[in-house]
Amino acid sequence: xxxxxxxxxxxxxxxxxxxxxxxxxxxxxxxxxxxxxxxxxxxxxx
Numbered sequence: 921x922x923x924x925x926x927x928x929x930x931x932x933x934x935x936x937x938x939x940x941x942x943x944x945x946x947x948x949x950x951x952x953x954x955x956x957x958x959x960x961x962x963x964x965x966x
Contacts (some may be wrong), residue, residue: 957966 953965956962
C-alpha cells in the first residue's frame, strides 16, 4: 500500500515538474516577444 502511494506521489511530482517547465518555456517566449515588441516599437506584436 505504501509503495503504491509513493509511486503515485512520485508520478504526480513528475507531472508537476513537467508542467512547471512547460509554463517556464511559455513565459520565456512571452518575455522574448515583449522585448522584441519594445525594442522594435511594434504595437501589433505587443
